[in-house]
Amino acid sequence: MGATNYIGQAVKRREDYRFLTGAGNYTDDxxxxxxxxxxxxxxxxxxxKIRSIRKDRALASPxxxxxxxxxxxxxxxxxxxxxxxxxxxxxxxxxxxxxxxxLAQGKVRYVGDHVALVIAETAGQAKDAAxxxxxxxxxxxxxxxxxxxxxxxAPVLHEAAPDNxxxxxxxxxxxxxxxxxxxxxxxxxxxxxxxxxxxxxxxxRAVNATYSRADESYTLYVASQNPHxxxxxxxxxxxxxxxxxxxxxxxxxxxxxxxKIYLYAEDVVCTWATRQINRxxxxxxxxxxxxxxxxxxxxxxxxAELALDKDGKFVAMRVATTAxxxxxxxxxxxxxxxxxxxxxxxxxxxxPVIFCEVTSVFTNTSPVDAYRGxxxxxxxxxxxxxxxxxxxxxxxxxxEIRRRNFIRNFPYQTPVALMYDTGNYEATLGEVITLADxxxxxxxxxxxxxxxxxxxxxxxxxxxxxxxxxxxxAGSLGARAGLFEAGEVRVHPTGKVSVFTGSHSHGQGxxxxxAQVVADRLGIPMDDVEIVHGDTSKVLFGMGTYGxxxxxxxxxxxxxxxxxxxxxxxxxxxxxxxxAEADIEFKDGAFAVKGTDKKKAFAEVSLAAYVPHNYPLxxxxxxxxxxxxxxxxxxxxxxxxxxCEVEIDPDTGQVRIDxxxxxxxxxxxxxxxxxxxxxxxxxxxxLGQALTENCYYDPESGQLITASLSDYSLPRASDVPxxxxxxxxxxxxxxxxxxxxxxxxxxxxxxxxxxxxITDALGVKEVEMPxxxxxxxxxxxxxxxxx
Amino acid sequence: MTVKVSMTxxxxxxxxxxxxxxxxxxxxxxHLRLTGTHVGCDxxxxxxxxxxxxxxxxxxxNMLVMQAExxxxxxxxxxxxPDGTLHPMQExxxxxxxxxxxxxxxxxxxxxxxxxxNFPDPSEEVIRHQLDGNLCRCTGYHNIVKAIKAAAQTxxx
Numbered sequence: 001m002g003a004t005n006y007i008g009q010a011v012k013r014r015e016d017y018r019f020l021t022g023a024g025n026y027t028d029d030x031x032x033x034x035x036x037x038x039x040x041x042x043x044x045x046x047x048x049k050i051r052s053i054r055k056d057r058a059l060a061s062p063x064x065x066x067x068x069x070x071x072x073x074x075x076x077x078x079x080x081x082x083x084x085x086x087x088x089x090x091x092x093x094x095x096x097x098x099x100x101x102x103l104a105q106g107k108v109r110y111v112g113d114h115v116a117l118v119i120a121e122t123a124g125q126a127k128d129a130a131x132x133x134x135x136x137x138x139x140x141x142x143x144x145x146x147x148x149x150x151x152x153x154a155p156v157l158h159e160a161a162p163d164n165x166x167x168x169x170x171x172x173x174x175x176x177x178x179x180x181x182x183x184x185x186x187x188x189x190x191x192x193x194x195x196x197x198x199x200x201x202x203x204x205r206a207v208n209a210t211y212s213r214a215d216e217s218y219t220l221y222v223a224s225q226n227p228h229x230x231x232x233x234x235x236x237x238x239x240x241x242x243x244x245x246x247x248x249x250x251x252x253x254x255x256x257x258x259x260k261i262y263l264y265a266e267d268v269v270c271t272w273a274t275r276q277i278n279r280x281x282x283x284x285x286x287x288x289x290x291x292x293x294x295x296x297x298x299x300x301x302x303x304a305e306l307a308l309d310k311d312g313k314f315v316a317m318r319v320a321t322t323a324x325x326x327x328x329x330x331x332x333x334x335x336x337x338x339x340x341x342x343x344x345x346x347x348x349x350x351x352p353v354i355f356c357e358v359t360s361v362f363t364n365t366s367p368v369d370a371y372r373g374x375x376x377x378x379x380x381x382x383x384x385x386x387x388x389x390x391x392x393x394x395x396x397x398x399x400e401i402r403r404r405n406f407i408r409n410f411p412y413q414t415p416v417a418l419m420y421d422t423g424n425y426e427a428t429l430g431e432v433i434t435l436a437d438x439x440x441x442x443x444x445x446x447x448x449x450x451x452x453x454x455x456x457x458x459x460x461x462x463x464x465x466x467x468x469x470x471x472x473x474a475g476s477l478g479a480r481a482g483l484f485e486a487g488e489v490r491v492h493p494t495g496k497v498s499v500f501t502g503s504h505s506h507g508q509g510x511x512x513x514x515a516q517v518v519a520d521r522l523g524i525p526m527d528d529v530e531i532v533h534g535d536t537s538k539v540l541f542g543m544g545t546y547g548x549x550x551x552x553x554x555x556x557x558x559x560x561x562x563x564x565x566x567x568x569x570x571x572x573x574x575x576x577x578x579x580a581e582a583d584i585e586f587k588d589g590a591f592a593v594k595g596t597d598k599k600k601a602f603a604e605v606s607l608a609a610y611v612p613h614n615y616p617l618x619x620x621x622x623x624x625x626x627x628x629x630x631x632x633x634x635x636x637x638x639x640x641x642x643x644c645e646v647e648i649d650p651d652t653g654q655v656r657i658d659x660x661x662x663x664x665x666x667x668x669x670x671x672x673x674x675x676x677x678x679x680x681x682x683x684x685x686x687l688g689q690a691l692t693e694n695c696y697y698d699p700e701s702g703q704l705i706t707a708s709l710s711d712y713s714l715p716r717a718s719d720v721p722x723x724x725x726x727x728x729x730x731x732x733x734x735x736x737x738x739x740x741x742x743x744x745x746x747x748x749x750x751x752x753x754x755x756x757x758i759t760d761a762l763g764v765k766e767v768e769m770p771x772x773x774x775x776x777x778x779x780x781x782x783x784x785x786x787x
Numbered sequence: 788m789t790v791k792v793s794m795t796x797x798x799x800x801x802x803x804x805x806x807x808x809x810x811x812x813x814x815x816x817x818h819l820r821l822t823g824t825h826v827g828c829d830x831x832x833x834x835x836x837x838x839x840x841x842x843x844x845x846x847x848x849n850m851l852v853m854q855a856e857x858x859x860x861x862x863x864x865x866x867x868x869p870d871g872t873l874h875p876m877q878e879x880x881x882x883x884x885x886x887x888x889x890x891x892x893x894x895x896x897x898x899x900x901x902x903x904x905n906f907p908d909p910s911e912e913v914i915r916h917q918l919d920g921n922l923c924r925c926t927g928y929h930n931i932v933k934a935i936k937a938a939a940q941t942x943x944x
Contacts, residue, residue, distance in 0.1 A: 252888075
């Protein structure tokens with residue numbers, strides 16, 4: 001690209017020094033003068049009417065500044081939390097969209113629902129006083145499982161949805177699918193749950209909001225993945241504040257995985273309250289609040305069928321899913337089990353017809369929304385469990401059945417609305433088979449047997465759709481937001497560069513990766529480039545980071561702005577070099593007259609732009625500062641092949657992941673070290689779902705049983721192996737960097753690979769996730785399985 | 788009720804009059820404004836609040852500040868050399884990409900130093916078991932294990 005060569009290098013991260021020395025600045029590290037501390041009174045019941053709330057004892061408690069309830073918000077005309085995606089149901093009717101109050105309005109609908117806000121001088125005083133708020137509840141029966149929500153006589157959460165149904169939605173040609181099933185040589189059927197997960201970023205959500213009477217402005221520090229979206233939703237839809245008077249800062253953020261995308265009640269209530277008391281209001285979640293009130297993930301009940309011809313070619317797929325949305329619609333809840341799920345059911349295969357029906361229901365549980373992968377892990381689980389099971393039933397090798405069905409011609413229009421631009425599935429499968437030493441599997445299995453252990457192998461070949469786009473198509477499907485990204489390149493007079501991006505880094509390392517791209521494009525040292533993000537007062541606009549979109553959408557916006565900088569630089573250089581603009585080329589960090597040694601360095605041109613003495617002022621404005629908004633023409637489609645090998649002790653039910661090999665195609669890779677790190681992390685979140693993690697609500701009381709790290713088992717270092725990872729590069733065809741995105745892949749492909757390995761080892765068709773020792777031991781007992 | 792506490796933190800004396808129920812981590816973060824020590828779970832399960840107390844790794848969210856009376860404490864801010872040069876464990880985390888969002892990192896680094904003090908030449912299995920008190924959601928542990936192995940070698944030589 002130029003004098004520098006950063007793209008493709010494992011450049012060490014510039015973020016690391018501050019994180020390693022305790023110099024990071026997370027929201028809870030922000031202390032504001034005269035700040036107060038907030039505590040939320042939360043519902044102890046899954047479903048109840050509120051008869052009355054008495055504040056007096058709390059107000060008399062030491063240090064208490066104020067106590068607010070839903071009545072105070074209603075009097076102040078604070079609105080309902082909005083949902084950002086309108087789903088239209090099978091009858092052409094809009095989804096049911098009941099109010100989502102920031103503090104309860106007469107009723108609570110899940111354990112942890114927000115009832116009152118207590119503000120005091122210290123966090124301890126606020127928590128003490130929260131215990132003294134007296135709420136008189138009339139407890140109602142609750143329903144927590146998706147499968148029960150539509151039962152006759154089930155408790156009703158919202159008047160607007162008397163059957164607890166948000167929508168019934170479908171995609172695909174049902175008649176064609178039903179017909180194909182009738183003529184099929186073989187049908188594989190599976191019924192399973194995709195278990196509910198609680199994201200558990202290690203940094204709990206936090207807010208510190210402050211108001212200035214001097215200019216009627218607000219500043220909100222918040223652990224968020226998308227500060228501009230947070231501001232837009234809060235000002236325009238809930239608080240009715242002027243957008244330009246609210247600054248939202250998402251400083252260092254300690255992991256998100258989806259859970260910090262959304263506009264939460266706590267963010268709104270603290271921002272509203274800071275003006276009421278004219279002092280800053282700070283709130284940091286305790287871990288139990290993270291469990292109870294962060295948006296959860298997954299929670300599908302699915303029946304899936306795959307029809308095949310006699311040679312193992314897929315002829316049709318039919319899927320019926322009930323998705324649990326929880327008690328209220330979180331910001332993007334409605335598009336996850338629809339737009340980001342059913343559209344992925346073609347996977348890597350040429351299945352000609354697919355039909356999927358999704359019924360999304362309300363239950364007395366925490367709202368459910370995007371969690372790492374968001375719909376795509378659920379789709380991959382459906383496809384890859386079906387494919388592997390079909391291979392076993394038809395006695396076809398698991399790799400071979402996939403090869404017989406791979407899409408090989410691109411671009412490829414799937415029967416579920418997506419157009420894959422490019423891919424090479426054979427390449428990743430071939431590579432993973434080599435890297436995983438599948439050839440040596442038989443002897444390893446024999447060795448396990450000698451030691452009294454069961455060994456199994458499982459594949460998963462996933463497809464992902466990243467960088468959801470374009471905005472107008474998404475809009476026609478119900479999106480209530482744009483899906484572009486913004487970037488600004490500010491070249492300083494000395495040739496140093498500040499880049500402002502609407503993407504947000506909460507672990508992804510954008511300050512390094514994006515700087516690699518900018519430095520290469522401009523041919524200048526990385527040290528001359530800084531990346532700025534996470535502050536609405538600095539960054540022009542941003543849709544934020546989710547859905548593995550940062551490099552593909554945010555990176556491209558920066559590249560577009562860089563193109564404008566270079567184009568203007570050529571005009572300036574042409575003037576300085578007394579040459580025609582068409583004869584100027586930008587190469588190796590300098591503007592040169594083609595075919596001559598006449599040139600001007602990048603910094604000479606930037607200086608001329610800011611000291612415009614010898615400058616074409618009649619034709620060109622001074623300065624060198626450009627921005628761009630990039631709206632992609634399509635999704636990107638990362639894909640990969642994973643192989644998992646497990647060893648199971650039938651006496652204890654313990655599953656040991658012996659080896660896990662992943663080969664991904666992320667298109668062009670900017671920083672392989674960071675990409676590998678993303679894969680490792682994604683893999684463990686996926687393996688956590690399949691092996692240890694499970695959110696459990698008691699079906700009688702509606703209590704969240706797994707509300708602590710003792711009861712909800714996050715994977716620890718000893719639960720997982722080291723990984724073998726490889727990559728193949730099939731560049732994306734519709735963005736200038738050829739990039740696809742890598743943040744979610746690991747979590748998308750790994751649950752199916754692990755469960756395919758476990759079912760292979762046990763010789764059973766289905767085991768529910770998570771495959772805990774107890775569950776596996778029971779299967780071994782039930783089917784009398786021994787090595 | 789308040790109580791007077793005094794101890795040494797990162798080589799300097801620190802003392803204050805605090806509420807009896809003040810947790811050690813609250814004292815470190817809010818009274819001393821050393822915000823590198825993090826609170827991830829407030830129940831001693833995630834390890835983000837790990838600090839050194841009299842040379843051993845302890846979880847500061849699970850102790851009252853009174854229990855640290857007279858102790859010699861080191862937080863993440865005291866791990867690098869005064870001139871800013873990173874400790875070999877910090878350097879190894881940087882070299883091997885053993886951190887992403889950085890939130891678990893201070894506790895992870897301090898636990899890892901303790902681990903190598905106890906097991907100067909740890910195998911992967913030992914590292915993984917000894918890390919059971921520290922949760923990371925970003926890295927999948929792979930590169931943390933690599934970093935600790937590499938740091939152990941540097942710290943031995």
